[in-house]
Amino acid sequence: MNEILKIEQKWQKYWEKHKTFEAKTGSKKTPYYILVEFPYPSGAGLHVGHVRSYTAQDSLARMMRMQGYNVLYPMGFDAFGAPAEEYAIKTHQHPKIVVENNIKVFGKQMKSLGFSFDWSRQFSTTDPDYYKWTQWQFLQFYKHGMAYKDTIPVNWCPNCKTVLSNEDAAGGVCERCGSQVEQREKSQWMLKMASYSEDLLNGLEDTNFADRVKLGQINWIGKSTGVEVDIDIVGGGNFSIFTTCPETIYGITFFVIAPDGKLIKELMPRVENKEEVEEYIKETAKKSNMDRTELNKGKSGVEVKGIKAINPVNGKEVPVFLGDFVLGDYGTGAVMAVPSHDQRDYEYAKEHNLEIIQVIDCGDISEHAIEKHDYMGHGYKLINSEEFDGMTADEAREKISDMLEEKGYGRRVNNYKMRDWIFSRQRFWGEPIPMIYCEKCGWQPMKEEDLPLLLPDVAEYEPTDTGESPLAKITDWVNTTCPHCGGPARRETDTMPNWAGSSWYFLRFMDPHNEKEFASMDAMKYWNRVDWYNGGMEHTARHLLYARFWVQFLYNIGLVPHKEMIWTRVSHGMILGSDNQKMSKSKGNVINPDDIVNEYGADTLRVYEMFMGDYQMDAPWNTDSLRGCRRFLDKIIRLKDKVNEKEGFTQSLEVLQNKTIKKVEYDTTHMGYNTVISSLMILANAYDEMDSITKEDYRLLLTLLNPTAPHITEELNEQLGFKPICESEWPKYDEEKTVENVKDIAVQVNGKVRGTIQITVDDNEQVIKEKAMECENVMKHIEGKEIVKVIVIKGKIVNIVVK
RNA sequence: GCUUCCAUGGCGGAAUUGGUAGACGCGGCAGACUCAAAAUCUGCUUCUAGCGAUAGAGUUCCGGUUCAAGUCCGGAUGGGAGCACCA
Numbered sequence A: 001m002n003e004i005l006k007i008e009q010k011w012q013k014y015w016e017k018h019k020t021f022e023a024k025t026g027s028k029k030t031p032y033y034i035l036v037e038f039p040y041p042s043g044a045g046l047h048v049g050h051v052r053s054y055t056a057q058d059s060l061a062r063m064m065r066m067q068g069y070n071v072l073y074p075m076g077f078d079a080f081g082a083p084a085e086e087y088a089i090k091t092h093q094h095p096k097i098v099v100e101n102n103i104k105v106f107g108k109q110m111k112s113l114g115f116s117f118d119w120s121r122q123f124s125t126t127d128p129d130y131y132k133w134t135q136w137q138f139l140q141f142y143k144h145g146m147a148y149k150d151t152i153p154v155n156w157c158p159n160c161k162t163v164l165s166n167e168d169a170a171g172g173v174c175e176r177c178g179s180q181v182e183q184r185e186k187s188q189w190m191l192k193m194a195s196y197s198e199d200l201l202n203g204l205e206d207t208n209f210a211d212r213v214k215l216g217q218i219n220w221i222g223k224s225t226g227v228e229v230d231i232d233i234v235g236g237g238n239f240s241i242f243t244t245c246p247e248t249i250y251g252i253t254f255f256v257i258a259p260d261g262k263l264i265k266e267l268m269p270r271v272e273n274k275e276e277v278e279e280y281i282k283e284t285a286k287k288s289n290m291d292r293t294e295l296n297k298g299k300s301g302v303e304v305k306g307i308k309a310i311n312p313v314n315g316k317e318v319p320v321f322l323g324d325f326v327l328g329d330y331g332t333g334a335v336m337a338v339p340s341h342d343q344r345d346y347e348y349a350k351e352h353n354l355e356i357i358q359v360i361d362c363g364d365i366s367e368h369a370i371e372k373h374d375y376m377g378h379g380y381k382l383i384n385s386e387e388f389d390g391m392t393a394d395e396a397r398e399k400i401s402d403m404l405e406e407k408g409y410g411r412r413v414n415n416y417k418m419r420d421w422i423f424s425r426q427r428f429w430g431e432p433i434p435m436i437y438c439e440k441c442g443w444q445p446m447k448e449e450d451l452p453l454l455l456p457d458v459a460e461y462e463p464t465d466t467g468e469s470p471l472a473k474i475t476d477w478v479n480t481t482c483p484h485c486g487g488p489a490r491r492e493t494d495t496m497p498n499w500a501g502s503s504w505y506f507l508r509f510m511d512p513h514n515e516k517e518f519a520s521m522d523a524m525k526y527w528n529r530v531d532w533y534n535g536g537m538e539h540t541a542r543h544l545l546y547a548r549f550w551v552q553f554l555y556n557i558g559l560v561p562h563k564e565m566i567w568t569r570v571s572h573g574m575i576l577g578s579d580n581q582k583m584s585k586s587k588g589n590v591i592n593p594d595d596i597v598n599e600y601g602a603d604t605l606r607v608y609e610m611f612m613g614d615y616q617m618d619a620p621w622n623t624d625s626l627r628g629c630r631r632f633l634d635k636i637i638r639l640k641d642k643v644n645e646k647e648g649f650t651q652s653l654e655v656l657q658n659k660t661i662k663k664v665e666y667d668t669t670h671m672g673y674n675t676v677i678s679s680l681m682i683l684a685n686a687y688d689e690m691d692s693i694t695k696e697d698y699r700l701l702l703t704l705l706n707p708t709a710p711h712i713t714e715e716l717n718e719q720l721g722f723k724p725i726c727e728s729e730w731p732k733y734d735e736e737k738t739v740e741n742v743k744d745i746a747v748q749v750n751g752k753v754r755g756t757i758q759i760t761v762d763d764n765e766q767v768i769k770e771k772a773m774e775c776e777n778v779m780k781h782i783e784g785k786e787i788v789k790v791i792v793i794k795g796k797i798v799n800i801v802v803k
Numbered sequence B: 001g002c003u004u005c006c007a008u009g010g011c012g013g014a015a016u017u018g019g020u021a022g023a024c025g026c027g028g029c030a031g032a033c034u035c036a037a038a039a040u041c042u043g044c045u046u047c048u049a050g051c052g053a054u055a056g057a058g059u060u061c062c063g064g065u066u067c068a069a070g071u072c073c074g075g076a077u078g079g080g081a082g083c084a085c086c087a
Helices: A002-017 A048-066 A082-091 A095-112 A128-143 A194-206 A211-221 A246-251 A262-270 A274-286 A289-295 A343-351 A372-378 A393-406 A521-527 A543-556 A593-600 A602-611 A623-642 A651-669 A673-689 A695-705 A710-719 A765-774 A776-782
Strands: A031-036 A070-072 A147-157 A162-164 A182-191 A223-233 A238-243 A254-257 A302-310 A317-322 A334-337 A410-416 A435-438 A442-445 A479-481 A488-491 A530-534 A566-570 A742-749 A752-760 A787-793 A797-802
Touching: A002 A095, A002 A593, A002 A602, A002 A710, A031 A048, A031 A521, A048 A070, A048 A530, A048 A593, A048 A602, A048 A651, A048 A673, A082 A095, A095 A593, A128 A147, A128 A442, A128 A543, A162 A182, A194 A211, A194 A223, A194 A410, A194 A543, A211 A543, A223 A246, A223 A334, A223 A393, A238 A246, A238 A334, A238 A410, A246 A393, A254 A343, A262 A274, A262 A302, A274 A302, A274 A317, A334 A343, A372 A393, A393 A410, A543 A566, A593 A602, A593 A623, A602 A623, A602 A673, A602 A710, A623 A673, A623 A695, A623 A710, A651 A673, A651 A695, A673 A695, A695 A710, A742 A776, A752 A765, A752 A776, A765 A776, A765 A787, A765 A797, A776 A797
Parallel strands: A031 A070, A031 A530, A254 A317, A530 A566, A742 A797
Antiparallel strands: A147 A162, A147 A182, A223 A238, A223 A302, A223 A410, A254 A334, A302 A317, A435 A442, A435 A488, A479 A488, A742 A752, A787 A797
């Protein structure tokens, strides 16, 4: 085994010394940018899951370089964030030191696996040279009115002691620690991401993302089309509601407004049951989102007495309720309730004994409401809806919307679930937000020339219960002067979320050492965009969405060449433990890549991870199967003994060789990594059956396997006396030689295989038919029967239909 | 509940996109080499019947389209993922 490690290290040193994988910006070769998500350098080290996607993209990168592309395959580290900070608190080290050490370990591990990264472009998001530009870009957001400070109820994680974005608190649970999130009113920096909803939706058309990735984003953006209707209050005043079902508007029997919204505050002076209403508002505020979902099997709420609202279409006066299922920050914070055709409204009406008016003739609703997708699909007609009676729901939907617009009662609008991006974190280990508060001048941006705003070196970085960042305690750092008036002022003490640095790192890789700009337009135009980006499915609604938003903004202010800078996005499946469970320390099913490299070699691990299954699906670890891959590489080594002195290729292997080149090329570019390996196993088996093979035969196999197993193939290639594979060209196949001259095909009778015949490429349909009829077993099955027709699919199959 | 993906031997998975289902690998069984073990090599390995040629069944289940369905269409069941009182 030591022999293998020696060989692997030898070639790793060779690549490093010869700068084999450094990409030259501006080279005349066709540029191609392959990206894998840069890792968070945790203390646990590299995971076998990293190895899977890095190897897959590495094999693509290595093949394409040999094909003459100028491949950019960079690597860096996303090192801001809570884990490093927590580890630092525990061990009383500065997070900077923790991160530096972890990065060293990760780098060493990656090098031991032979990934062909361009290490000259490496950086960490925590490098001041890098986060200077993250801060600079934040200032651009601010200067273009895209960043603002607002006091809103936000997701607060009591364990991590920080605010979380909606994306990080999906389901009311902290994404990092799993704690239940609380709602707290806090003043936060926000980025106006919601205003990009439509652009982010439309932009997907200019990408080649995998369907499941697109769908994930579409889902999260959550567009719904409907009508906003203005509702007058009896005795003056009004509010608006948003509905996606305007066709049911005649069925309104009450309205429900959000207890956490602004509307109820405005109405308060006119409310007759103030105490009751205020009590309900207080109770709601105490509940987290999760509680709201779980505790309300029944629908809680109180009537807002003294307030009656008017349905504009028929003048009907109905009561107004408070209900915590209505959210203050979605739509208008108020809804019309049509209990006959909405399950939630129905339950609320039952709970509070409210009137139910059926407006769509869809049969009995005494058990439950019949909802939109049912009545629309069935073409049911309207009733109790004045002049719209008798129209189908589909038709009425448009006609009623038209009417609302014509009469000025409302307008068609789109609503989105996606909110603005909560951009403040009350933690130490993040990019400081480069804003200064002055009593006289308010919030002021730092001067760009003063960036980077460095994190101070201090002894304490524990988060605080008060909801203030630990930076707030460092008065030397906090106290500064106002960039506008020069008077005394205080720095913002919150830091950015760790999604900030990763939102544009792929741009920096195009021009990583630029001191004047985050990346030059020339460099970005040369590399054009990320051609192929691999990452986890869990980043679809977060990192990838943030990154697209960030890039679209930069595009709109003229700083990047495309609105979408990422073309293809794919995601790999997880590697599970051998027990089919997610790998975790507590389950004891974690495989450490270092152990595998030491025992079997990096090439074996790489081949195994490519061979283990469908790249896009989860796959369980299996050490026996890994050993099988070691055996395969041993066979490759043994094949060297079969090499003879003859020139050129062996004639009888020609078709298989051409076919294999074609398949390896196609599969490598279509994520069929497992079948790349199996086709090479087939080729190796064919070689093994020969008495001897030529040097060229052998070198072909080594070259095709090289992208996946780069070390051992280089070594064997060198032993044959050839120049290194990584400096050679990829073999070309001849399409004509991928087809056998002679082939066995099946003959079916009535769709059942009854025999096989041998055909040649020259055989015409008539000849094939005759051969099929002469087949002994086929004759038995057609004897005495009437032949209805004979279907001949050239090169594939013959089917004889008989009666 | 909504959205979405998936279902093939003992296991991981192939199937040129409608054309011989089970490639390749793992595991298992039998054999060779060996004093023995490891390694390696050879053969078999979807199920049923048969010594065998062969025949029948078979890609979760039911139905349809087609000369031909793992693949396309409709329905059911089971499982994964995402969102979840979003009006």
